[in-house]
Each structure stands twice: as structure tokens, then as C-alpha cells.
Amino acid sequence: MMENIFSxxxxxxxxxxxxxxxxxxxxxxxxxxxxxxxxANSLGIGNPSMQSLGCGWVxxxxxxxxxxxxxxxxxxxxxTWVEAWNRHFSTRNFAITDAAGNPLGYATSIWMVINYVTHxxxxxxxxxxxxxxxxxxxxxxxxxxxxxxGQPTETPRxxxxxxxxxxxxRHVNTVRYxxxxxxxxxxxxxxxxxxxxxxxxxxxxxxxxxxxxxxxHRDGNHIELSLRNAEDEDLLLGAGVxxxxxxxxx
Amino acid sequence: MMENIFSxxxxxxxxxxxxxxxxxxxxxxxxxxxxxxxxANSLGIGNPSMQSLGCGWVxxxxxxxxxxxxxxxxxxxxxTWVEAWNRHFSTRNFAITDAAGNPLGYATSIWMVINYVTHxxxxxxxxxxxxxxxxxxxxxxxxxxxxxxGQPTETPRxxxxxxxxxxxxRHVNTVRYxxxxxxxxxxxxxxxxxxxxxxxxxxxxxxxxxxxxxxxHRDGNHIELSLRNAEDEDLLLGAGVxxxxxxxxx
Numbered sequence: 005m006m007e008n009i010f011s012x013x014x015x016x017x018x019x020x021x022x023x024x025x026x027x028x029x030x031x032x033x034x035x036x037x038x039x040x041x042x043x044a045n046s047l048g049i050g051n052p053s054m055q056s057l058g059c060g061w062v063x064x065x066x067x068x069x070x071x072x073x074x075x076x077x078x079x080x081x082x083x084t085w086v087e088a089w090n091r092h093f094s095t096r097n098f099a100i101t102d103a104a105g106n107p108l109g110y111a112t113s114i115w116m117v118i119n120y121v122t123h124x125x126x127x128x129x130x131x132x133x134x135x136x137x138x139x140x141x142x143x144x145x146x147x148x149x150x151x152x153x154g155q156p157t158e159t160p161r162x163x164x165x166x167x168x169x170x171x172x173x174r175h176v177n178t179v180r181y182x183x184x185x186x187x188x189x190x191x192x193x194x195x196x197x198x199x200x201x202x203x204x205x206x207x208x209x210x211x212x213x214x215x216x217x218x219x220x221h222r223d224g225n226h227i228e229l230s231l232r233n234a235e236d237e238d239l240l241l242g243a244g245v246x247x248x249x250x251x252x253x254x
Numbered sequence: 255m256m257e258n259i260f261s262x263x264x265x266x267x268x269x270x271x272x273x274x275x276x277x278x279x280x281x282x283x284x285x286x287x288x289x290x291x292x293x294a295n296s297l298g299i300g301n302p303s304m305q306s307l308g309c310g311w312v313x314x315x316x317x318x319x320x321x322x323x324x325x326x327x328x329x330x331x332x333x334t335w336v337e338a339w340n341r342h343f344s345t346r347n348f349a350i351t352d353a354a355g356n357p358l359g360y361a362t363s364i365w366m367v368i369n370y371v372t373h374x375x376x377x378x379x380x381x382x383x384x385x386x387x388x389x390x391x392x393x394x395x396x397x398x399x400x401x402x403x404g405q406p407t408e409t410p411r412x413x414x415x416x417x418x419x420x421x422x423x424r425h426v427n428t429v430r431y432x433x434x435x436x437x438x439x440x441x442x443x444x445x446x447x448x449x450x451x452x453x454x455x456x457x458x459x460x461x462x463x464x465x466x467x468x469x470x471h472r473d474g475n476h477i478e479l480s481l482r483n484a485e486d487e488d489l490l491l492g493a494g495v496x497x498x499x500x501x502x503x504x
Contacts, residue, residue, distance in 0.1 A: 019287045019428070023420040037269045042265070055327070061268075167273070167436060168437050170272065191463075212273075
């Protein structure tokens with residue numbers, strides 16, 4: 005029997021954690037995508053069912069909000085469900101919980117299907133999802149916002165995409181973008197703060213060999229980041245990061 | 255009942271593959287470490303059992319040799335066992351197989367325990383492994399070699415380690431090293447060739463903010479790579495990569 009909520013348990017091994025001994029936000033992003041993929045595959049609406057059409061899912065927007073991250077050697081669970089489904093896109097939500105079922109955080113995302121030969125939006129009409137597989141339960145966090153940096157408050161950094169940054173679609177992997185953005189912060193700052201919320205809006209894909217500029221606008225603990233082509237300033241991605249001080253009493 | 259061979263199955267999702275639609279060598283390295291970690295934990299000789307001592311496992315040497323990599327949407331299996339165990343280090347082997355049990359490749363590795371406060375070698379004498387948990391089955395590949403580049407044949411590249419490159423020990427994550435080395439190759443070259451064999455020998459850990467130079471010596475399809483501190487030339491890592499042409503008839 006198929007369920008409209010799909011859950012997977014994970015063990016956070018020592019090899020996977022960040023310098024603070026907890027789950028990193030790039031790894032969380034990776035797990036969120038993996039769980040979404042596994043659920044879609046189990047429902048028969050995943051990439052394997054579209055392979056002959058040359059189509060596949062792409063993440064368009066993502067918001068993640070965490071009150072606590074799993075710690076090293078901790079078991080955690082990610083649950084996901086399709087909140088909304090229409091001919092253009094799908095909204096998929098996530099709940100991250102500890103081993104006892106206590107909430108650690110939530111995520112909400114928007115997905116589209118592209119033809120990875122033409123790189124055009126292919127729509128969802130060729131996929132069949134039974135109506136009872138949609139579960140309109142909301143998550144208690146704001147929808148993904150779109151952040152665009154107007155006036156940077158910091159010196160832009162440059163980065164050229166390399167071979168290992170590419171994914172199946174031969175454009176830049178989502179997790180590499182998250183690493184590139186989070187590398188804007190120093191070890192000292194991340195020892196003192198955690199990422200409370202991350203917003204990602206993907207505008208256009210990054211290409212092999214392309215040099216991008218990371219533009220940053222800081223306003224206290226709210227940081228907006230944009231990735232733009234270093235030459236023509238074409239926008240690839242807009243992101244928002246909210247930091248909050250770590251609980252030093254823990 | 256405990257087994258001296260530990261196996262785990264994985265599904266290679268679209269989000270995980272490289273530009274050629276197959277498992278990347280950085281991901282394979284990550285899975286090898288995860289499976290080793292899970293097996294050690296199940297035997298009571300993992301990091302959780304050493305947490306109070308401030309000790310943990312570090313990978314010292316690794317050799318991986320593959321005849322074929324798992325493809326997108328393929329299920330594969332990694333099996334691991336402890337081939338040798340002494341007071342200084344442990345040799346751990348791996349077999350990578352497809353869903354039908356056919357071999358895809360093998361790996362062999364040497365692990366040590368360090369005190370991650372003092373960063374000194376702590377030895378294995380405080381760990382108890384039952385003799386029947388050692389399985390001296392060899393793998394049909396050469397032991398990890400030590401490669402050091404004398405005269406580079408290519409212009410060295412520089413890289414400064416950033417926040418997301420760090421792991422639990424607050425030094426550079428093994429997978430980041432592999433990405434840094436493999437990024438020496440172009441997309442065109444990797445479309446035409448696969449990594450048949452990778453050798454890694456870790457000499458000393460990389461630090462936050464440290465700038466390293468990637469030195470490369472090419473001799474046909476055999477490439478030796480060294481990572482050295484950009485200022486004092488201190489050696490961090492020696493690596494060997496053997497490429498072989500992809501089977502274009504596949």
C-alpha cells in the first residue's frame with residue numbers, strides 16, 4: 005500500500021558532520037533532495053519513469069528552518085509529502101524529527117519538470133498522481149522567498165565551477181551552491197551561530213567553467229546572497245540566510 | 255549475531271550522480287567511509303565507543319579500483335570486513351557489487367585512531383575486537399601506494415580551505431580532498447575516461463584557511479598528485495589516479 009507521507013531514518017555518522025559536530029546545512033539539503041527523490045520514485049512519478057522522455061525533476065525553490073540540528077551519532081528522521089500538485093509545479097513539504105519524534109525543523113519546496121535535452125520546462129501533465137497521494141498539511145514556516153542583493157555590503161568573491169560541481173543534468177549541483185553560499189561565513193562565525201533558516205530560489209542553471217560572483221548584503225543576522233555571472237551579471241540564484249546565536253548553555 | 259562481513263545496499267539517485275550519469279569517485283569514497291563507520295559502530299569499536307576518550311578513527315590510506323561504476327537509478331551494494339588488526343592500525347577491505355552480486359570494484363584501506371584533542375596517534379589497544387571478527391580475505395587489487403610528485407608537468411593550482419571543507423575533527427574532510435584532486439581534470443577528459451584506480455595517502459591534516467597547491471605529474475593515463483602547503487611546501491597528501499577510456503560501445 006502506498007502512503008502519502010514517506011519517512012526515512014538516518015544515522016548521522018562522524019564522517020558526515022560539520023566542524024561543530026552537527027549536521028551541516030549542505031548535507032541536510034542533500035538528504036531533503038534524496039528523500040523527495042525516493043518518495044517520487046515509490047509513487048511512480050520519479051525520474052526513472054521519465055527517463056524515456058528525457059525529462060526529470062528540478063528543484064526551483066527551497067526554504068529550510070531548523071530549531072536544532074541532529075548531533076554526531078544521533079538518529080533522525082525526514083518525512084515528506086506532496087502538499088500541492090498542478091500542471092506547472094509541485095509543492096513538497098518536509099518535517100525533520102529526532103528519534104523520539106520531536107520536531108527539529110521543517111522545509112518546503114517547489115519542484116518543476118524539465119526536459120534535460122532542451123533544458124525547457126516540460127510541465128507535470130505527463131505524470132499521474134492519485135488525488136489521495138496529495139496531503140495538504142502545511143508546515144509552520146514561511147514559503148520560500150526570493151532574495152536579490154541590490155547593494156552588496158561586502159567585497160564579492162569569485163568562483164569558477166569545476167568538474168565535480170556538475171550533476172546528471174550537466175549543470176551545477178544544488179548542494180555545491182549551498183556550500184558556496186555557506187563558505188561566505190568564517191569558522192569563528194559558524195562556531196558562534198547556527199543557520200536558523202535558508203531560502204533558495206534558482207533562476208538559471210550554472211554551467212561548467214562559468215565564473216560566478218557571490219554578492220552579499222548583511223543586515224545583522226539576516227544575510228542575502230546572490231550568484232551572478234562574473235561577466236554579464238546574469239542572475240543564477242538568490243538566497244537568504246538567517247543566523248541565530250548557538251545556545252551556549254547546551 | 256554479529257557478522258564479520260557487513261553489507262549495505264544503496265540506490266543511486268539522479269541527484270547523486272556525476273555529469274556522466276554514474277556514481278562519482280568522491281561519492282564512492284564517502285559511501286566507503288560511511289559503511290566502514292557503520293560496521294565499526296555495530297562491532298562496538300566505532301567512534302561512539304571512544305567519544306569519552308576524545309578519540310576517533312581516521313583514514314590513513316585508501317586504494318579504490320573499479321571496472322564499472324553504478325549508473326543512475328541502479329542499486330548497488332558495498333560489503334566491508336576487517337582484514338587485519340594490530341595495536342597500531344587496522345586494514346579494512348571493501349567489495350562493491352551490482353544488484354545481482356557481480357563485482358564492480360574493490361577497495362582496501364588503512365585506519366588509525368587519533369586523539370582529536372591532541373591530534374596524536376592513540377593506537378588501537380583500548381578497543382576490543384573479537385578474533386572471529388577479523389576476516390583475512392584479500393581483495394584482488396594492489397595495496398594503497400604512496401605517490402609524491404617530484405617534477406610537476408602542469409601548472410600548479412591553488413586552493414584555500416573554507417568552512418564547509420571541515421569535518422568533525424576540524425580538519426579537511428576526505429571527500430573534499432578527492433573533489434579537489436578530481437577537479438584537476440576537465441569535463442571533456444572525464445567524458446572520455448573513467449577513474450579506474452585512486453590511491454590516497456594522508457600525511458598530515460589540512461587546516462581551516464590554509465592555502466594548498468595541487469602539484470600534478472602526468473604520464474599518459476597515470477597521474478600523480480600531491481597537495482602541499484603553498485608557503486612552506488609541507489606535504490598534506492599524496493595521490494595517484496589511473497584513468498582508462500570509457501567503453502564507447504556500452
